[in-house]
Structure formats: C-alpha cells, structure tokens
Amino acid sequence: MVEFRIDRRSGVATYLQIVHQVKQALRLGLLTPGDKLPTAKEVVAATAINPNTVLKAYRELDREGLVEARPGLGTFVRRSLARPQAAADSPLRAELADWTRRARTAGLDREDVAALVASVLEESFGDAAAGHSYEADKGTSG
CATH class of the missing domain: 1.10.3390 (YejL-like)
Incomplete structure (x- = not known):
C-alpha cells in the first residue's frame, strides 16, 4: 500500500501531491491493477489533511482512468503505468x-x-x- 508524504512548503497543491505520488507508484510498479488505495480516513490519519483533499485527488485519478471507486469497498487501481x-x-x-x-x-x-x-x-x-x-x-x- 502507498503511504503519502505531503510537503506543505512545496507550493504544490496537496491533492496534486497525492495524484503525483499515486502515478509514481503506478510507474514503478509499486501499485498494480486491483490494488486498493488507502481510504480517505487512513490518509487523513497519516497526513492530517482534509478528507475532501484526498477525495479530490482520487476523483482526478478516476477521471484519468487510473483508479475506480467501488461504493462501500474503496478505491482500486484500474491500470498500471509501469514499464x-x-x-x-x-x-x-x-x-x-x-x-x-x-x-x-x-x-x-x-x-x-x-x-x-x-x-x-x-x-x-x-x-x-x-x-x-x-x-x-x-x-x-x-
């Protein structure tokens, strides 16, 4: 499972940091199709960010076709970027x-x-x- 690291001094929007980190994990093969992303609650507990920020990141990843939300189950990797x-x-x-x-x-x-x-x-x-x-x-x- 991916663990997000948020750099509040980077100037990069927090949700984009999550998006970039998921994409990097997909490129490196650390996340593969079928893997479950941490829940918003888990990310909030680990990073102390707003749950809406996590959901915004996951929506962006869903929009790009990289993950899919399964109601009641979580958010899962749909496709890999690994080479x-x-x-x-x-x-x-x-x-x-x-x-x-x-x-x-x-x-x-x-x-x-x-x-x-x-x-x-x-x-x-x-x-x-x-x-x-x-x-x-x-x-x-x-």
Whole structure:
C-alpha cells in the first residue's frame, strides 16, 4: 500500500501531491491493477489533511482512468503505468542509482541532482518534460 508524504512548503497543491505520488507508484510498479488505495480516513490519519483533499485527488485519478471507486469497498487501481525499463531490477535503474551515488560522492546534494536531472530532461524531451511538472501545477490550490 502507498503511504503519502505531503510537503506543505512545496507550493504544490496537496491533492496534486497525492495524484503525483499515486502515478509514481503506478510507474514503478509499486501499485498494480486491483490494488486498493488507502481510504480517505487512513490518509487523513497519516497526513492530517482534509478528507475532501484526498477525495479530490482520487476523483482526478478516476477521471484519468487510473483508479475506480467501488461504493462501500474503496478505491482500486484500474491500470498500471509501469514499464519494464523502469522496474526496480532494470538495468536503467541500476545505472541511474550508480550515477546518483557518484553525484553524491562528487559533493552534489539532492537539490543539485534534481536541478541537473531537470535540466537534462528539458534538453532531451523539450516542452513535453516541462509540460506537466510540479512547477506547472503550483498555481493550483487544493
């Protein structure tokens, strides 16, 4: 089961943080079709956010066809976003983990690495990478 981490200082709407974290779990294969998401009550207990915020996130995920609400049962994953190339045991992930260790050894911190990766993503993917980033979502409240 996914455990949400809310960063109140990020400037990203809380419901979008939940949406992004579910999508990341779907991409990494941590959530698979049929898995049940935590109830709004469970998320509220773990994160101290408004239950309506959780429901808004789940509605957005439902609208995107990623989850489905089953009345009286909960919210379940409908489809995966995982690709074998991004799996925990993939060669690409191992190379990225190795590169990240070298970056830390070279003295880069988390923010330096994130900036460097964002820059390379922008160069490699252009506007497609920037089109749906946290920065693009900051103007939305939740």
